[in-house]
Amino acid sequence: MDRRDFVKVCAGGTALALANWDSLVLAGGFEAFPAAKLTNKIGIPLKATEIPTGEALVFSYPVAGVPCFLINLGKKTTKPKPGLRGESDEYNWAGGVGPHGQFVAYVGICTHQLSYPTQEVSFLRYAVDGSSVADAPNRIVCCAHSSVFDPVEGGRPVGGPATFPLLPVRLAYDPVSDEISADGIIGMEFIKRFMKTYKRDLIAKYGPGGYLQPVEGKAIAMPLSQYSEVVPAC
Amino acid sequence: MNEQFDRRNFLKMSGAMLAAGTAGCATGITGSAVAGTSAAVMTGIKAPIPKAKGPRLVVVGAGTSGMTIAAHAKKNYPNFDVVVIDKRDMYSSCFNSNLWYVGIINMEFLADHSFLDAAVNNKYTFLNATVTGLDRASRTLVTSEGEVNYDFLVLAPGISYDYDKIGVKDVETMTALRQMYPGGFISPMEHVTLKRKIQEFEGGVFVQSVPGGNYRCLPGPYERACLMASWIKKNKLKGKVVILDANPEVTIKKQGFHAAFDELYKGIIEYKPGMAITGVDVEKKTIKTEFDSVQFDDASIYANVRGNTLIEQLGLMAPSTKSGQKEADVDVRFYNYIGDPHVYVTGDSRPHPYSKSANTSNTEGQFVAKVLAARAQGKEIAWESPETVCYSMTNAFPPEAIKVDAKYTYDPVKDAITGFSPDTKTWEVRDQAMGRAYLEWAQGIYRDMFG
Numbered sequence: 277m278d279r280r281d282f283v284k285v286c287a288g289g290t291a292l293a294l295a296n297w298d299s300l301v302l303a304g305g306f307e308a309f310p311a312a313k314l315t316n317k318i319g320i321p322l323k324a325t326e327i328p329t330g331e332a333l334v335f336s337y338p339v340a341g342v343p344c345f346l347i348n349l350g351k352k353t354t355k356p357k358p359g360l361r362g363e364s365d366e367y368n369w370a371g372g373v374g375p376h377g378q379f380v381a382y383v384g385i386c387t388h389q390l391s392y393p394t395q396e397v398s399f400l401r402y403a404v405d406g407s408s409v410a411d412a413p414n415r416i417v418c419c420a421h422s423s424v425f426d427p428v429e430g431g432r433p434v435g436g437p438a439t440f441p442l443l444p445v446r447l448a449y450d451p452v453s454d455e456i457s458a459d460g461i462i463g464m465e466f467i468k469r470f471m472k473t474y475k476r477d478l479i480a481k482y483g484p485g486g487y488l489q490p491v492e493g494k495a496i497a498m499p500l501s502q503y504s505e506v507v508p509a510c
Numbered sequence: 511m512n513e514q515f516d517r518r519n520f521l522k523m524s525g526a527m528l529a530a531g532t533a534g535c536a537t538g539i540t541g542s543a544v545a546g547t548s549a550a551v552m553t554g555i556k557a558p559i560p561k562a563k564g565p566r567l568v569v570v571g572a573g574t575s576g577m578t579i580a581a582h583a584k585k586n587y588p589n590f591d592v593v594v595i596d597k598r599d600m601y602s603s604c605f606n607s608n609l610w611y612v613g614i615i616n617m618e619f620l621a622d623h624s625f626l627d628a629a630v631n632n633k634y635t636f637l638n639a640t641v642t643g644l645d646r647a648s649r650t651l652v653t654s655e656g657e658v659n660y661d662f663l664v665l666a667p668g669i670s671y672d673y674d675k676i677g678v679k680d681v682e683t684m685t686a687l688r689q690m691y692p693g694g695f696i697s698p699m700e701h702v703t704l705k706r707k708i709q710e711f712e713g714g715v716f717v718q719s720v721p722g723g724n725y726r727c728l729p730g731p732y733e734r735a736c737l738m739a740s741w742i743k744k745n746k747l748k749g750k751v752v753i754l755d756a757n758p759e760v761t762i763k764k765q766g767f768h769a770a771f772d773e774l775y776k777g778i779i780e781y782k783p784g785m786a787i788t789g790v791d792v793e794k795k796t797i798k799t800e801f802d803s804v805q806f807d808d809a810s811i812y813a814n815v816r817g818n819t820l821i822e823q824l825g826l827m828a829p830s831t832k833s834g835q836k837e838a839d840v841d842v843r844f845y846n847y848i849g850d851p852h853v854y855v856t857g858d859s860r861p862h863p864y865s866k867s868a869n870t871s872n873t874e875g876q877f878v879a880k881v882l883a884a885r886a887q888g889k890e891i892a893w894e895s896p897e898t899v900c901y902s903m904t905n906a907f908p909p910e911a912i913k914v915d916a917k918y919t920y921d922p923v924k925d926a927i928t929g930f931s932p933d934t935k936t937w938e939v940r941d942q943a944m945g946r947a948y949l950e951w952a953q954g955i956y957r958d959m960f961g
Contacts, residue, residue, distance in 0.1 A: 389954030390961070399950045408937065419943065420950040421869075421899050422915055437873060437897055472631070473961045508943030 306367075306446050306460035309338035310492035313457045314346060319494055321455045324348075324374055328499070332402040332416075334384060334393060335497035337445060337458045341478045341487025342467055343384040343393050344445050344458070345416070346497050347402050347427050352414055353377055357430035363387065363440045364465050369430030373449035379456055381445035382431045383463070385470050386418040388438035392470070395481070398504035402427065409510045411435065416442065419510035443467070458495060552645060557656035559635050564589035565886045568651055568658055570641050570820075571666035572596035572625055574605070574868045575857025577959035578875025579664055579882070581632045586883030592634035593660075594625070595653060599638045601625060602698035605727070605868035606952045608734045610701065611708045612741045612906045615949065621698070628960040641667075644824045646850055662882055665826070665838070666857040666875075667818035669696060669726050669866065672835070675814035676721070677789035677798070686792040693719075693812035694734070695726045707808055708738055713749040714807030717797060721814040722756035722786055723835055726858055726866040729902040731812055732760055732767045739775040740906035751779050754797060754804060756786035762865075763902055766912035766938035770904035787811070815866070817859040826855060833861035842925055843893040844881050851885065854878065862927050864918060865898040872955050873897040893920055895931065901948035909945035913937040 314322050314335055327333065332345035354372035372380040384400055385392040391399045399419040406413040409422045415434065416425040424435030431442035446460030461467070471478065471487070478487035501507055567583050567590045569576045580594045602621040609615045629636040643652035644663075651658045671693060673684045692700035707716075716738060720731040735751045742749050760767045760783075771779045782804075789798040790811065797804045797811070817837035821827050826847055828839035838855035839848050845860065847853040856878050858866040864874070874896035884891045895917040903911045917931040937944060 386954075389958050391950055391954060397946060397950075399947055408935075419947040420954050437899075469961070473957055506946065508946055510943060510947060 306444075306462050307338075307464055308460045309458075310490065311448065311457045311459040312337055312491050312493060312495035313455055314497045315494050317496055317498055319496070321453070321494075322497060323454045324379060324449065324456055325454055327379070327456075330404055332384070332500050333497040334500050334503040335458070335491075335495040337491050337495050338461055339487065340482055340489040340491060341471065341474075343503075344381055345384045345400075345402060345427075345442075345500070346379065346381045346447075346456070347416075349378040349380060349414060349428060350404075351378070352428050354380060354428055357432070360430050360432060360441050362443070362463055362466075364463075367462055369441075369444050370446070371430075373447045373456065375451075379447060379449065380427050380431075381447050381458060382416070382425075382427065383443035383445060383461065383467070385443070385466075386420065386423055386438065387433070387440040387442060387466065388418065388421055388423045388436070390470055390473055391418050391420045392474075393500060393504045394477075395504060397506040397508070398500055399508060399510075401500055401507050401509075403509070407510055409435070417510060419508050422510070551643065552650065552652060553657065555656045557637060557639065557653055557658045559593060559637055559658065562591040562659075562661075564591045565661040566591045566593065566659065567662045567664070567882060567886075568592075568660040569594045569664045569666065570596075570651070571668060571857065572598065572601065572636075573666060573668050573857060573871070574955065574959065575668075575871040575875045575878075576664065576666035577628060578872050579666070579856065579879050580634055581628065581959055581961075582876050582879035583882060584633050586879050587886050590883070590886065592632075593637055593658060594629065594634055595637045595639050595641060595651075595658070596625070597638075597640040597654075599625075602701070603952070603956070604695065604698075604701075605955070606949075607694070607698075607701045608730065608737055609903060609909075609948075611705045611734070612737045614737075614903065614906060614909050619949075619952075620701075623956055623960045631961055641820060641824075644853075646853060649852060660852070662852055662854070662886065664854045664856055664878065664882070665821065665824070665859065666855070666871075667820045667859055669815040669817065669858045670819045671696070671813040672816040673813045675723070676719075676787040676811070678813070683790060683792055687790060687811050687813070690792065691790075691809045691811040694810050695730060695812060695815070704810055707810070708741060711738075711742070711747065711749060711808060713747050715750060715752055715805065717752045717754055717804060717806040717809040717811070719787055719797070719810070719812050720753060720755040720757060720761070721812050723814050724863060724866060725812065725815045728762040728865055728867070729767070729900065731755075731810075732763075733902040733904065734810070735779055736767070736770050736775065736902075736904045737906050739778040742778050743775065744907050749807075750777070751775075752804060752806070753779065753781045754785045754787065754799065755781065755783045758784050762900075763912050763914055763936060763938055766902070766904060766936070766940060769938070770940065774905055815858070817855075817861075821855060821859050826853070828861050835861070837861035842927065843920065845878055854882070864896055864927065865900065865916070867898055867900050868952075868955055869899045870896045872958060895920070899951065901944060901951055903945060903948060904940045905945075908942055909948075910940040910942050911944035911948045912940050913944050913947075 327348045329350040354377035356371045357369040422436040423438035443463035639653035639655035694700045694704045785799045845854045898916045916934040921928045
């Protein structure tokens with residue numbers, strides 16, 4: 277099975293078989309996946325101007341079991357960040373999208389020891405006003421081991437034990453409709469490790485294979501405080 | 511809430527470690543045999559494992575340190591052929607075990623982690639065997655299942671108790687204490703016994719002792735006392751926990767623990783500092799200290815700790831001038847046995863004044879994996895400090911925790927670890943958010959070791 281076949285499979289809405297992932301992973305750079313427009317809970321596309329700045333919105337991409345954070349950095353401006361060192365490769369981060377690059381997205385899985393938001397709790401959060409762990413505003417913090425990431429700079433680690441950036445999700449912004457889509461991701465090897473580590477939990481939540489269902493066309497994005505019942509501040 | 515750590519605490523603690531250690535170490539090295547060889551009987555029979563396909567790294571001890579090094583070795587140097595050896599055939603976590611006693615977590619949380627899965631996930635071989643000897647000249651480790659040759663050997667066997675230092679020198683009393691009043695900081699069996707004791711407690715005096723020196727899990731005994739007091743309070747028992755502390759003050763997170771003692775457990779926890787145990791009368795249920803004696807109904811008597819007896823048996827113990835706790839004689843920064851770049855000792859048998867705790871061993875293990883990968887390729891890397899992120903649950907109902915996050919400083923002139931790094935932080939106001947993060951902290955380390 278080659279990559280084109282994979283895209284076709286996704287387009288057809290068939291569940292992605294984990295067994296085939298080995299042959300799908302490409303080294304370095306963004307992996308393109310079918311685009312998914314970010315919507316509210318009832319499927320209406322979000323308008324960028326209405327996306328809040330106070331917390332991250334969570335959406336699944338490129339498959340159901342992978343939570344991602346959409347962040348509106350407000351007045352913060354992003355610029356491309358070349359030469360970020362990921363777990364297996366170096367890559368360039370293109371910066372955020374939107375009128376001044378204020379919209380960024382990352383896979384919501386801590387690259388240190390894989391904490392991620394569940395329905396019950398999220399130890400990973402965007403701390404817009406800073407925190408006792410972050411020491412600065414606009415950082416993503418993981419309360420489990422105090423890793424801190426900078427979403428303005430491609431999600432690079434700036435504190436705590438994490439050594440790799442959060443995985444970036446590629447976004448596309450349409451200025452005419454003021455809508456945002458996700459269409460790519462970096463770090464499928466890491467995602468594969470996450471799936472393997474949490475397979476039991478993911479099956480319990482999504483059913484066998486359910487966590488591998490491609491997300492395409494639309495992806496519901498909801499505030500982290502609604503996605504997880506408890507979001508400890510640290 | 512977020513306070514600078516008191517550096518004086520570290521110095522006090524280190525001073526206490528050295529003093530306590532040296533005093534009890536008059537016998538010096540007793541277990542070492544001829545240079546490079548322990549008292550092993552070489553048989554020539556090889557252990558039943560596949561032939562090495564690259565430089566062989568043998569890791570002894572499948573605890574936090576050994577499992578972390580094994581998990582990270584091939585990630586840093588794919589050519590490594592890694593073998594992990596442990597005498598246990600089932601894992602059960604020592605860190606977090608206090609939480610199990612009062613039902614905050616279940617046994618699965620501690621023990622649902624497979625050595626076999628870890629080996630497959632991280633592409634190494636697991637050998638269930640007991641180490642019986644070492645011949646460093648021929649780089650041969652002798653085990654109950656046969657001999658294993660190595661290019662690099664990591665010994666991470668953890669700690670042993672040193673009952674000598676609490677005035678218990680006869681083997682009868684020592685055995686009675688081990689079996690009847692275990693410290694609960696080494697084996698899962700101790701945890702099982704302690705859980706029964708705590709849940710069967712109907713009243714009276716329960717003594718939790720705290721040893722001097724650099725003991726495993728500095729906040730552990732205080733945390734256990736808090737959780738037990740929480741249990742007593744919830745079940746309205748007419749009992750109390752007496753903390754007999756050999757140290758002059760709570761050794762870590764003292765504000766957070768004192769707040770719990772005063773605000774939550776007044777009349778339930780009695781904190782007695784400066785009470786080093788000098789003997790125990792098991793029959794009479796009496797603990798002797800220098801100026802006093804304490805009667806107990808039940809107890810967890812935590813003796814001082816020392817480097818695992820395996821280190822002494824293999825002839826790798828440091829002289830008492832370097833370690834007062836019979837720990838290994840290793841390079842301060844890179845952990846190789848002095849004079850032997852093929853043998854390393856890590857985790858709680860190291861002589862460093864690091865906190866003997868899971869997060870320390872986990873981060874140290876990640877660094878040692880890099881050291882080994884570099885040295886296997888003829889390179890050296892710069893020293894990195896381990897990190898001690900350590901939660902303590904001071905309340906069980908509801909679970910509320912406090913926390914410390916510390917690194918360490920290295921002094922190249924003294925070639926020694928001299929204190930906590932300036933960016934060390936403590937969070938000593940207990941809260942439920944940290945109570946929840948505590949569990950995820952542990953799960954993260956399990957994922958790192960087994961995933």
